[in-house]
Amino acid sequence: MKVLVPVKRVIDYNVKARVKSDQTGVDLANVKMSMNPFDEIAVEEAVRLRDGKEHHAAGTATEIVVVSIGVTQAQETIRTALAMGADRGILIQSDADLEPLAVAKLLKAVVDEEKPDLVLLGKQSIDGDNNAVGQMLAALLDWPQATFAGKLVIADGTATVTREVDGGLQTLAAPLPAVVTVDLRLNTPRYASLPNIMKAKKKEIAVKAVADYGVDVADRLKVLKVTEPPKRSAGIKVADAAELVSKLKTAGVL
Amino acid sequence: MAVLVIADRDGDTVRDTTHKTVTAALALSGDVDVLVLGDGAKAAAAAAAKIKGVRKVLSADSPALGHQLAEAVAATVVGLAAGYDAILSPATTDGKNFMPRIAAALDVAPISDIIEVVSTDTFVRPIYAGNALETVQSSDGKKVITVRPTAFTAAEEGGSAAIEAAKVVDAGRGASFVSEEMVKSDRPELGAAKIVVSGGRALGSAEEFHAVMDPLADKLGAAVGASRAAVDAGYAPNDYQVGQTGKVVAPALYIAIGISGAIQHLAGMKDSKIIVAINKDPDAPIFQVADFGIVADYKVAVPELMTALG
Ligand SMILES: Cc1cc2nc3c(=O)[nH]c(=O)nc-3n(C[C@H](O)[C@H](O)[C@H](O)COP(=O)(O)OP(=O)(O)OC[C@H]3O[C@@H](n4cnc5c(N)ncnc54)[C@H](O)[C@@H]3O)c2cc1C
Ligand SMILES: Nc1ncnc2c1ncn2[C@@H]1O[C@H](COP(=O)(O)O)[C@@H](O)[C@H]1O
Numbered sequence: 390m391k392v393l394v395p396v397k398r399v400i401d402y403n404v405k406a407r408v409k410s411d412q413t414g415v416d417l418a419n420v421k422m423s424m425n426p427f428d429e430i431a432v433e434e435a436v437r438l439r440d441g442k443e444h445h446a447a448g449t450a451t452e453i454v455v456v457s458i459g460v461t462q463a464q465e466t467i468r469t470a471l472a473m474g475a476d477r478g479i480l481i482q483s484d485a486d487l488e489p490l491a492v493a494k495l496l497k498a499v500v501d502e503e504k505p506d507l508v509l510l511g512k513q514s515i516d517g518d519n520n521a522v523g524q525m526l527a528a529l530l531d532w533p534q535a536t537f538a539g540k541l542v543i544a545d546g547t548a549t550v551t552r553e554v555d556g557g558l559q560t561l562a563a564p565l566p567a568v569v570t571v572d573l574r575l576n577t578p579r580y581a582s583l584p585n586i587m588k589a590k591k592k593e594i595a596v597k598a599v600a601d602y603g604v605d606v607a608d609r610l611k612v613l614k615v616t617e618p619p620k621r622s623a624g625i626k627v628a629d630a631a632e633l634v635s636k637l638k639t640a641g642v643l
Numbered sequence: 644m645a646v647l648v649i650a651d652r653d654g655d656t657v658r659d660t661t662h663k664t665v666t667a668a669l670a671l672s673g674d675v676d677v678l679v680l681g682d683g684a685k686a687a688a689a690a691a692a693k694i695k696g697v698r699k700v701l702s703a704d705s706p707a708l709g710h711q712l713a714e715a716v717a718a719t720v721v722g723l724a725a726g727y728d729a730i731l732s733p734a735t736t737d738g739k740n741f742m743p744r745i746a747a748a749l750d751v752a753p754i755s756d757i758i759e760v761v762s763t764d765t766f767v768r769p770i771y772a773g774n775a776l777e778t779v780q781s782s783d784g785k786k787v788i789t790v791r792p793t794a795f796t797a798a799e800e801g802g803s804a805a806i807e808a809a810k811v812v813d814a815g816r817g818a819s820f821v822s823e824e825m826v827k828s829d830r831p832e833l834g835a836a837k838i839v840v841s842g843g844r845a846l847g848s849a850e851e852f853h854a855v856m857d858p859l860a861d862k863l864g865a866a867v868g869a870s871r872a873a874v875d876a877g878y879a880p881n882d883y884q885v886g887q888t889g890k891v892v893a894p895a896l897y898i899a900i901g902i903s904g905a906i907q908h909l910a911g912m913k914d915s916k917i918i919v920a921i922n923k924d925p926d927a928p929i930f931q932v933a934d935f936g937i938v939a940d941y942k943v944a945v946p947e948l949m950t951a952l953g
Contacts, residue, residue, distance in 0.1 A: 400771065402907070405774055405906055406770075406771035406772070406774040406775055407774075408774075408775045415770075415771055415774075415775050427888075488752050489743070489752070489753065490746070490747065490750075490751070490752045490753075493747055512888070513888055515771075515772065515887065515888075516770065516771055517770055518755065518756065518768075518769065518770050518771070518772070518887065519743075519753075519755050520739050520743070520755055520756075521743035521746070521753050521755060522743075523743075524713065524739075524740065524741070524742075524743035524744045524747070525743045525744065525746065525747035525753070526747075527713070527744060528717065528743070528744040528745075528746075528747035528748045529747050531815070531816065532816075533714060533816060533817045533818040534713050534714070534740075534744065534817075534818065535818050536713070536739070536740050537736060537740070539881060549821065550818075552736075553736070553881040553882075554736040554737070554882075555735050555736045555737070555834075555882060555890070556825045556826060556882055557823065557824050557825040557826045557880060557881070557882050558823065558824045558825075558881065559710070559820070559822075559823045559824075560820075560821040560822045560823065560824075561712070561818040561819065561820060561821060562818060562819050562821050563817075563818035563819075564816070564818075567818070572881075572888075573871060573874075573875065573888065574874070574875065574881060608752075609751070609752035609781060609782055609783050610752050610754070610779040610780065610781055610782070611779065611780045611781075611782065612777055612778070612779055613765065613778040613779065613780055614777075614778045615770075615775050615776065615777050615778075616775070616776050616778070617774075617775065617776070618769065618773055618774070618775070618776050621913055621918075621931075621932045623930060623931045623932070623933065624918075624933055624934035624935055624936065625934075625935060625936070626925075626930070626935075626936045626937070626938060627935050627936070627937055629937070629944075629947060629951075630937065630944060630947035630948040630950070630951040631947075631951045633919065633935055633937060633948065633951070634948070634951040634952060636935055637896065637917065637919070637935070640917055640934075642838070642895045642896040642916065642917050643863075643896070643952075
């Protein structure tokens with residue numbers, strides 16, 4: 390089984406985003422960038438499917454291809470995935486911050502070329518908080534989708550996915566090929582070891598241009614402005630529970 | 644312009660997330676229809692018909708729609724899309740699951756998790772864990788939008804819309820339902836509760852989490868939430884997670900116990916009216932957003948709080 394894992398380069402999750410004073414966006418100059426945390430989980434699961442771990446038999450996956458759409462530096466994100474164990478990478482270079490619809494169309498073109506049996510994506514990128522690309526890719530391919538995976542079992546050409554949903558857990562069976570998006574509890578991603586980082590340097594990254602795929606990536610949304618949310622100011626420390634209860638009564642919430 | 648709201652169905656009724664989404668829809672147009680999908684959706688359709696301001700309720704009733712699976716929901720909604728300029732759903736896990744699929748099938752850019760309707764084509768949505776608000780204008784002929792329920796008031800009851808059967812379209816190849824494991828609770832739903840008490844990593848075990856949080860929640864009539872760390876460690880079910888990638892809540896009162904206040908957690912609760920934090924570290928970031936803070940061990944502070952509440 391061949392697995393395709395789309396990975397996005399985003400602001401590091403430890404960094405608090407700051408809005409630019411001209412309200413055109415978020416200031417990313419000199420900000421630490423990393424692989425989207427959900428995508429690390431997707432890469433980890435793919436590596437486990439290939440190498441075997443817990444309920445995954447070794448060899449369930451035979452090849453892992455990672456793909457990133459973004460600026461030249463997104464190669465670093467791909468390298469990180471290769472150091473975690475992915476086999477090869479594709480960078481579709483774009484200086485524009487493409488919308489989920491455009492990303493999904495490019496990924497569909499990659500799927501048409503690579504013919505994976507499974508596409509494993511993060512459920513959400515932590516910059517745009519869209520939670521959209523996986524579902525959109527599934528629609529464009531007309532493939533089954535199983536989002537928000539907390540557990541994944543591959544057997545007999547079917548992905549059995551336990552999904553984290555409002556109210557609890559739901560398990561679906563998706564015949565392959567399918568699109569699965571991953572949630573936080575699926576696994577804990579590994580740190581790449583030094584030897585594996587060295588090995589990753591020799592792995593292939595094919596660099597492509599958006600134009601190579603012949604899809605319409607025009608923006609449909611125009612960002613009119615990006616502003617700061619209303620600030621909450623710190624309140625007061627109270628001495629004890631009795632004082633707290635009296636304050637809450639005065640505030641009318643008890 | 645006509646707007647279709649996809650209801651968040653709860654058995655024989657619809658959740659108040661539906662009423663809130665109707666409010667967002669009414670900000671776009673007076674012509675708002677509600678679609679209720681499911682296997683045996685009639686009672687829920689009748690409930691939706693009572694929402695004030697609704698023009699018509701469409702009932703898509705089929706065994707194929709029983710679990711709101713994305714493939715089936717998308718096929719049916721796409722079949723109805725010709726009659727609408729905008730399609731809205733609450734940003735529940737169901738809505739997040741099927742709305743982008745609908746958008747891509749219609750070749751439309753979805754707009755996720757809006758908190759404000761500026762005009763018929765312009766919306767505000769949080770990005771970067773709520774640390775920035777983006778105002779976007781859509782050039783698509785049709786809008787496909789998920790609505791953050793906590794940002795809108797619920798449309799009132801008192802309507803009497805007509806109910807029509809909607810055409811159910813077969814999805815073809817898709818995933819199939821296997822099983823579900825829902826968390827049973829007599830407490831209010833996290834998203835709708837007036838008071839939420841949330842526990843973090845400090846609670847240390849599932850037993851301790853329940854021993855501390857449950858009696859407090861019962862005393863306050865509150866829902867129980869948790870940080871990611873508490874859920875990851877198995878102290879609380881996944882459904883309890885409050886935050887950027889969990890549930891967004893905005894109750895009148897939010898009490899965070901043993902939660903540090905990471906940006907991802909704040910993203911899910913900072914719009915609460917009053918925030919209380921109990922944390923033994925006076926420098927915990929949660930205190931920067933808390934209206935009232937108690938710097939103490941929860942093992943001391945929570946029993947005292949129980950006593951003070953009487
Ligand atoms: C992609 C991604 C998505 C995420 N999404 C979410 C999300 O949706 N929601 C979320 O919550 N987090 C999320 N996180 C995790 C987040 O970054 C934090 O790791 C998490 O919120 C920390 O949980 P915590 O506050 O319970 O634990 P900690 O940060 O470990 O804090 C525990 C706190 O308890 C206090 N404490 C310890 N003992 C006691 C005691 N006896 N009495 C009183 N206080 C005590 C400590 O002082 C500390 O402040 C996400 C992270 C990533 C990378
Ligand atoms: N530019 C991109 N390049 C590669 N993968 C992406 C890109 N944008 C989004 N994705 C994938 O789609 C998932 C969901 O992203 P989003 O819909 O933007 O929240 C991410 O976790 C990635 O797996």
